[in-house]
Amino acid sequence: MRMTLAVAVLLALLPLGLPPYAMTLLTEALIMALFAMSLDLMVGYARLISFGHAAAYGLGAYTCGNILLHTDIPLPFAVLIAGVFSGIVAIGVAWVCTLATGVSFSMLTLAFAQLLYAVAFKWTSVTGASDGLAGIPRTKGPFGTAFFGTKMGFYYLTMACLFGSFLFARAVVRSPFGAVLRGIRENEAKTLSLGYNTRLYKIAVVAMSYMLGGLAGALYAPFAGFANTELLFWLLSGQVLIMVIVGGTGTLVGPILGAVFFLLVQQQLSTYTDSWALVFGAIFILFVLFAPEGILGLARRRRAH
Amino acid sequence: MPLLELQGLTKRYGGILAVDQVTMAVEPGEVRAVIGPNGAGKTSLFHLITGVVKATEGDVLFDGQRVTAMPAFGRCQLGMSRTFQITALFPEMSARENTSLAAQARDKQRWRPLGGGSVFAEAQRRGDAALERLGLTHVAHRPAGLLSHGDQRLLEVAMALAQQPRLLLMDEPTQGLSVEETAQAVDVLAGLFAAGDLTVLLVEHDMEVVFRLAEKITVLHRGAVIADGDPETVKADATVQSAYLGGYA
Numbered sequence: 188m189r190m191t192l193a194v195a196v197l198l199a200l201l202p203l204g205l206p207p208y209a210m211t212l213l214t215e216a217l218i219m220a221l222f223a224m225s226l227d228l229m230v231g232y233a234r235l236i237s238f239g240h241a242a243a244y245g246l247g248a249y250t251c252g253n254i255l256l257h258t259d260i261p262l263p264f265a266v267l268i269a270g271v272f273s274g275i276v277a278i279g280v281a282w283v284c285t286l287a288t289g290v291s292f293s294m295l296t297l298a299f300a301q302l303l304y305a306v307a308f309k310w311t312s313v314t315g316a317s318d319g320l321a322g323i324p325r326t327k328g329p330f331g332t333a334f335f336g337t338k339m340g341f342y343y344l345t346m347a348c349l350f351g352s353f354l355f356a357r358a359v360v361r362s363p364f365g366a367v368l369r370g371i372r373e374n375e376a377k378t379l380s381l382g383y384n385t386r387l388y389k390i391a392v393v394a395m396s397y398m399l400g401g402l403a404g405a406l407y408a409p410f411a412g413f414a415n416t417e418l419l420f421w422l423l424s425g426q427v428l429i430m431v432i433v434g435g436t437g438t439l440v441g442p443i444l445g446a447v448f449f450l451l452v453q454q455q456l457s458t459y460t461d462s463w464a465l466v467f468g469a470i471f472i473l474f475v476l477f478a479p480e481g482i483l484g485l486a487r488r489r490r491a492h
Numbered sequence: 493m494p495l496l497e498l499q500g501l502t503k504r505y506g507g508i509l510a511v512d513q514v515t516m517a518v519e520p521g522e523v524r525a526v527i528g529p530n531g532a533g534k535t536s537l538f539h540l541i542t543g544v545v546k547a548t549e550g551d552v553l554f555d556g557q558r559v560t561a562m563p564a565f566g567r568c569q570l571g572m573s574r575t576f577q578i579t580a581l582f583p584e585m586s587a588r589e590n591t592s593l594a595a596q597a598r599d600k601q602r603w604r605p606l607g608g609g610s611v612f613a614e615a616q617r618r619g620d621a622a623l624e625r626l627g628l629t630h631v632a633h634r635p636a637g638l639l640s641h642g643d644q645r646l647l648e649v650a651m652a653l654a655q656q657p658r659l660l661l662m663d664e665p666t667q668g669l670s671v672e673e674t675a676q677a678v679d680v681l682a683g684l685f686a687a688g689d690l691t692v693l694l695v696e697h698d699m700e701v702v703f704r705l706a707e708k709i710t711v712l713h714r715g716a717v718i719a720d721g722d723p724e725t726v727k728a729d730a731t732v733q734s735a736y737l738g739g740y741a
Contacts, residue, residue: 362605363602366593380580382597387603
């Protein structure tokens with residue numbers, strides 16, 4: 188708790204000393220961090236590997252984009268609504284995907300994300316097809332304030348979403364519900380035989396994961412000012428899974444570090460080469476081989492020595 | 493009224509008749525064993541009772557309620573707790589976390605996604621009591637996967653006990669144990685059953701174990717019941733001797 192507070196204070200003070208360009212990068216990092224953390228709920232705690240988490244992100248982004256383009260709902264509320272919407276859709280998705288387990292489950296999540304990707308190309312009136320949604324505004328409010336539309340205000344909004352989601356997710360994994368998730372992770376058949384309807388627990392955690400992932404996507408739309416089909420593409424699903432694994436699964440904090448690390452590497456390497464993904468691929472392989480517990484695991488190992 | 497009643501229970505896999513018209517009952521407070529040679533249908537019968545597979549014909553009644561179509565987790569919620577033939581635990585959790593998670597399944601707020609300190613406290617209390625009853629308190633904090641094989645088997649029983657079951661179902665409780673481990677486990681189980689507060693149905697092929705633990709025995713052969721009664725009667729039964737015991741008694 189003290190650590191969380193210290194990081195929150197540090198992040199809250201950063202805007203005072205950082206140039207605008209760095210602020211933009213930091214905001215994007217926090218959005219990605221939220222996205223990766225949301226996936227960790229499924230992957231790290233229930234061993235439900237999603238290959239289609241971009242579905243949550245894209246759903247949140249398009250929903251929030253449409254709300255901001257067509258209504259006067261204040262920015263923070265639009266973001267929240269989009270996140271909740273993504274979570275509600277996920278109940279249906281998870282209901283189908285949890286008919287399968289293991290790799291088949293993963294393939295179904297991928298199939299669903301690709302389905303949304305295809306729909307986004309065709310449903311022009313809602314998604315703008317291949318042009319995407321452009322010129323997504325940052326609406327005023329609540330109470331008429333324009334603060335959340337400013338660079339600094341939007342940063343604080345993002346930070347609040349990340350910390351709120353982190354505290355929520357941490358409470359969930361430490362709750363009785365979270366204990367059942369760990370049971371599912373270690374031995375689902377046994378958990379079922381103890382009298383837990385494991386499928387309902389899985390659907391619930393997927394919904395929570397999509398809700399927080401949708402929140403991240405909902406922040407991205409007004410952050411970038413646009414939403415396009417790339418936000419639903421499998422490439423993003425793969426990248427976020429890599430962030431989770433490199434950061435350390437089943438820790439919530441690890442994937443946050445993983446996302447920041449990923450963006451930093453991308454930022455630094457892409458100035459030298461277009462093939463930065465090749466280098467990150469190598470980093471990923473090294474982590475899987477030599478530090479499967481991720482960045483956070485490495486840090487903890489060092490501290491233990 | 494019997495706690496568990498099977499009425500003409502039948503399971504067919506294609507052309508193979510695994511369980512054939514089995515009718516039997518388990519009275520409250522009774523320790524009953526189902527025995528039979530390999531392939532007699534013991535495990536199939538066990539799956540039908542726990543709800544892992546669905547019956548082709550016939551009914552399973554628990555406390556007078558028909559549960560034939562109820563899924564496994566539903567039957568567990570009614571008070572049927574089971575152990576597995578091949579030890580099934582949460583290997584990375586401590587023994588204590590294993591029993592606590594088992595006990596939590598009986599709490600109405602077992603699914604609570606936020607808070608839940610009182611749920612954990614109650615589950616741990618019940619779990620610890622079960623660990624103590626099986627003499628596992630000294631390994632409570634060790635990861636379940638690192639316990640000796642004998643202790644792992646007993647931990648599984650402790651998990652079932654932590655649920656305060658009305659019916660305890662055990663699938664070959666000494667499967668895979670060495671001779672010494674089997675003797676120790678049987679001693680612990682005999683002590684447990686002696687308290688008389690449990691209703692137990694166990695499936696077992698080790699005759700010595702069965703005659704040590706069971707008060708009543710049902711004998712299966714080729715999926716059908718060929719004898720039913722107390723150990724002495726069953727031992728003396730001519731059909732049983734020719735079908736199975738092969739001169740053991």
